[in-house]
Amino acid sequence: MAAAIVTEGLGKRYLLGERADAYGTLRAAVGGLVARRARSRREELWALRGVDLVVEQGEVVGVIGRNGAGKTTLLKLIARITEPTEGVARMRGRVGALLEVGTGFHFELTGRENIFFNGAVLGMSRREIERRFDEIVEFSGVERFLDTPLKRYSAGMYLRLAFSVAAHLEPDIVIVDEVLAVGDAEFRHKCMQRIEALRGEGRTVLLVSHDLATVQELCSRCLLIDRGAIREDGSPHDVVQSYLASSSERGALASRGALARGPVELRRVLVSDEDGAPTAASDRPLVVRIELELRESIAGIDAGLYVLDERGVRVIDDALSDAPAGSFLGSPGTYRLTAVIEPVLEAGRYTLGIWIGTHAEDFFLDEVGSFELRAPPGEDSRTLPGGRVARARLGWHVAPLPEGSLDRGSVR
Secondary structure (H helix, E strand, O other): OOOEEEEEEEEEEEEEEOOOOOOOOOHHHHHHHHHHHHHHHOOEEEEEEEEEEEEEEEEEEEEOOOOOHHHHHHHHHHOOOOOOEEEEEEEEOOOOEOOOOOOOOOOOOHHHHHHHHHHOOOOOOOHHHHHHHHHHHEEEOOOOOOEEEEEHOHHHHHHHHHHHHOOOOOOOOOEEHHOOOOOOOHHHHHHHHHHHHHHOOEEEEEEEOOOHHHHHHHOOOOEEEOOEEEEEEOOOOHHHHHHHHHHHHHOOHHHHHEEEEEEOEEEEEEEEOOOOOOOOOOOEEEEEEEEEEOOOOOOEEEEEEEEOOOOOOEEEEHHHHHHHOOOOOOEEEEEEEEEEOOOOOOOOOEEEEEEEEEEOOOOEEEEEEEEEEEOOOOOOOOOOHHHHOOOOOOEEEEEOOOOOOOOOOOOO
């Protein structure tokens, strides 16, 4: 059987500060001349380099790794959305890709027109698209807005339609990036069922996800991407366990100090019990303190945290905006966000992840370290049924900090 995807020495280099300009303006021409003169002084960033990969037809391959590791760059190169700096990527058959918002769709066209537009891009005839049209619309759940321009859609509506098109217009290869993090539980379940159906049809699926439990459930193979290279390639269970162990051992803040992502700098994350002790018992509330700096005003800024158990199952997932009194004005300054987790977790070791962003953009999304809960004296640990998410709302509190009060600490 011929391979569906083959890459050889695949790499993508960016020059920091370089900006693409789609229009041939005088400003762009002059700027390009200045840029060429200064290029030798620019810092190079290899988002991906030296990637050799073979994906067989019918495989469902998960791609995991820290934020900024090169996962999305790999998908863009394979989908031919981005040109490689070096190496080649070859695909066998039609490719349906769902990456970032805006890829493969025209926002001035209606939802109906975009279905036909995307099908034409895939090389399908109008008759072929019409044959799957009703199924696409029903799956997406946007029937009422089908003749509304896409620019009027919410991000959730757009991604519902985009996934439905990518998964139903009979592509030989389906490439999706974090789609299972979008929408409600019912839609995520439909997505998982559709991916299972694609596997049964012999389609090839390449899936990037931070949902490690879903990767283990859906995928037959898993890649761990780190610093622009494939570090591990094997069974989903083994690769996920290796990734979690790596996160626990080094902790993002412990190993690299404060983490700056655009206008946000995450300075310190502390995990303790209510009295400030670094180790906590499973029968007592757990306190997470997130200290950060906003370097500019950010409208709609939000923050959240998630907790993974030893199997990679997301057992806590909550955001500041979910709290009744949750508010984060987004004015420049330094802040401490405090979240109190009620005693709903069993004793054991957990990985902590932090999210900071807006409705449209993630500034930070990464695992930052690990913590351990000990069982109370004389009690056995309690297990959540089936590894399900603990349905607990966290108690959030936001407080500005005096200038210069943040020091560079680590996850405990």
